[in-house]
Amino acid sequence: FMGVCSLLYLLIVFSHPLLSAYFSQQPQDQIVVSGQSVTLPCVIVGYRGMVQWTKDGLALGGERDLPGWTRYSLMGDPLSGEHSLLIDSAELADDAVYECQATQAALRSHRAKLTVLVPPSDPVVEGGPVVRLKAHTPHNLTCRASGAKPAAEITWYRDGEVMETAIYSKTPMEDGKREAAVSMLPIIPEDSDSGRTYTCRVLNPAAPAGRQTSITINVQHPPTVTLSVQPQTVTEGAKVLFICSATANPEITGYRWSKGGVPISEANGDSLEVTVDYSYFTDPVSCEVSNSVGSTNVSTLVDVQFGPRLLSEPKPMTVDIGMDAAFTCAWTGNPPLTLAWTKQGSSVVLSNGNTLQLKAVTQEDAGTYTCKAIVPRIGVAERDVTLTVNGPPIITADATQHAVKHSKGKLECRVGSSPPPDKIVSEPVWTFGDMSLSSGSSGRYEVQTVTSDHGVVSSLVLSETLAQDFQLRYNCTAWNRFGTGTALVTLKEQEALPMLIIVGGAVGGGCVLLICVITLVSLCCRHTGKGELNVV
Ligand SMILES: *[C@@H]1O[C@H](CO)[C@@H](O)[C@H](O)[C@H]1NC(C)=O
Numbered sequence: 001f002m003g004v005c006s007l008l009y010l011l012i013v014f015s016h017p018l019l020s021a022y023f024s025q026q027p028q029d030q031i032v033v034s035g036q037s038v039t040l041p042c043v044i045v046g047y048r049g050m051v052q053w054t055k056d057g058l059a060l061g062g063e064r065d066l067p068g069w070t071r072y073s074l075m076g077d078p079l080s081g082e083h084s085l086l087i088d089s090a091e092l093a094d095d096a097v098y099e100c101q102a103t104q105a106a107l108r109s110h111r112a113k114l115t116v117l118v119p120p121s122d123p124v125v126e127g128g129p130v131v132r133l134k135a136h137t138p139h140n141l142t143c144r145a146s147g148a149k150p151a152a153e154i155t156w157y158r159d160g161e162v163m164e165t166a167i168y169s170k171t172p173m174e175d176g177k178r179e180a181a182v183s184m185l186p187i188i189p190e191d192s193d194s195g196r197t198y199t200c201r202v203l204n205p206a207a208p209a210g211r212q213t214s215i216t217i218n219v220q221h222p223p224t225v226t227l228s229v230q231p232q233t234v235t236e237g238a239k240v241l242f243i244c245s246a247t248a249n250p251e252i253t254g255y256r257w258s259k260g261g262v263p264i265s266e267a268n269g270d271s272l273e274v275t276v277d278y279s280y281f282t283d284p285v286s287c288e289v290s291n292s293v294g295s296t297n298v299s300t301l302v303d304v305q306f307g308p309r310l311l312s313e314p315k316p317m318t319v320d321i322g323m324d325a326a327f328t329c330a331w332t333g334n335p336p337l338t339l340a341w342t343k344q345g346s347s348v349v350l351s352n353g354n355t356l357q358l359k360a361v362t363q364e365d366a367g368t369y370t371c372k373a374i375v376p377r378i379g380v381a382e383r384d385v386t387l388t389v390n391g392p393p394i395i396t397a398d399a400t401q402h403a404v405k406h407s408k409g410k411l412e413c414r415v416g417s418s419p420p421p422d423k424i425v426s427e428p429v430w431t432f433g434d435m436s437l438s439s440g441s442s443g444r445y446e447v448q449t450v451t452s453d454h455g456v457v458s459s460l461v462l463s464e465t466l467a468q469d470f471q472l473r474y475n476c477t478a479w480n481r482f483g484t485g486t487a488l489v490t491l492k493e494q495e496a497l498p499m500l501i502i503v504g505g506a507v508g509g510g511c512v513l514l515i516c517v518i519t520l521v522s523l524c525c526r527h528t529g530k531g532e533l534n535v536v
Pocket residue numbers: 138139140167184186
């Protein structure tokens with residue numbers, strides 16, 4: 001029975017390929033680094049028919065040298081059932097699922113996944129090998145490692161020390177298998193970091209030793225500038241030296257100077273000598289230093305001492321009586337000046353500010369005001385300004401005027417007026433007794449009016465004075481829209497007495513002299529006659 005069974009078995013195995021064939025070796029999942037060779041084993045026992053491999057379901061062909069797949073071949077003795085697939089110098093394209101098939105026996109091997117690992121390319125650091133960075137400006141040092149499978153790990157080192165702050169990211173490449181990895185290391189470079197070495201190290205299982213790229217950073221900054229003045233304090237007309245000292249990386253490419261925003265085209269070095277005037281006190285001199293990274297502009301004023309300079313001139317004013325008035329004058333000077341407002345004819349200081357306020361002005365306030373600026377030790381200056389007060393006419397006259405009786409007499413009054421008398425003011429009217437006269441003549445009286453720059457002089461002329469004229473009060477009145485102004489005059493008789501005394505005195509003196517002469521003559525005669533002298 002045993003013999004029959006064995007025979008049957010052999011019959012089944014050898015004469016019926018479909019029933020007896022089996023895999024004694026099958027391909028398993030494998031990992032290979034690109035460039036290496038790999039063998040996917042396949043040994044089928046009890047099979048004589050066609051064996052073929054599929055790659056991702058695609059048949060590679062029935063022949064053993066696999067034409068069309070240059071790096072692929074079947075290995076071993078087919079009579080021994082050996083059909084292993086040899087892949088020479090694996091490539092990413094070989095990364096697939098493989099299956100060994102005994103077609104006629106309807107046998108399929110295990111589906112073996114072949115994983116091809118690809119090492120990353122050399123890492124690339126953006127901007128290397130010398131990365132120029134701007135001082136104090138945040139920057140990401142960026143390292144890329146592409147083409148790796150699986151994605152490369154990236155580590156940053158600064159001067160050999162691991163940096164933990166990098167930000168890592170990866171993205172699949174077009175082939176869907178490899179990945180590109182990027183690591184960004186945020187830094188804020190300082191000047192002292194210039195020359196430091198940063199290393200980007202990448203590795204994956206295909207390149208366990210890793211690959212690395214180093215860069216050095218060159219920290220650049222716009223010029224650092226200081227601008228000094230020598231000497232610090234000067235008077236106008238003195239020479240001053242501006243020194244613009246700067247340090248920079250990269251090197252300075254130029255200096256530009258300006259004063260008060262206006263370029264000084266002829267100056268292009270690191271110093272500037274000028275003869276200063278007051279304007280250097282308010283217009284800053286600036287030095288702008290440039291390099292390829294940027295430019296720095298530094299300004300300075302000069303402490304120039306100068307006497308008062310008028311900034312704003314006070315404007316003459318005309319105001320109506322009772323209104324407010326204000327004058328403003330502004331000066332500049334260095335060192336700081338003091339200001340004083342006074343009224344001409346008085347030494348009283350009315351204000352120390354730029355503005356002089358006059359409340360509810362009267363006609364007495366009219367006049368000239370002076371705004372005086374004093375810069376201690378340096379100089380003094382002043383400006384005059386007039387205030388005109390519109391008010392009633394101001395009539396002035398000598399309260400007592402003289403005339404000789406029975407001769408021509410004259411009374412005068414003067415009209416000062418603001419607004420000007422010829423325009424708005426009335427002609428002055430003389431009133432006396434029951435007479436009233438403003439122009440022309442009436443009887444013995446005549447009014448003459450003379451207009452000059454200083455006002456109007458009105459004269460009441462009496463062709464011959466009579467006794468009653470010396471009894472009257474003469475009223476000279478004028479008015480304008482603000483009101484009236486009046487002056488009262490009395491006429492006093494001018495006595496002829498002083499003249500008579502002189503004349504009388506002269507006559508009297510002559511008489512005395514005559515008497516003396518006569519007396520002397522008579523005494524002499526008498527002396528001659530009697531020999532006796534009388535003292536007179
Ligand atoms: C650096 O990279 C981070 C993350 O991508 C980003 O938020 C940051 O704005 C980057 N900084 C600079 C200076 O580019």
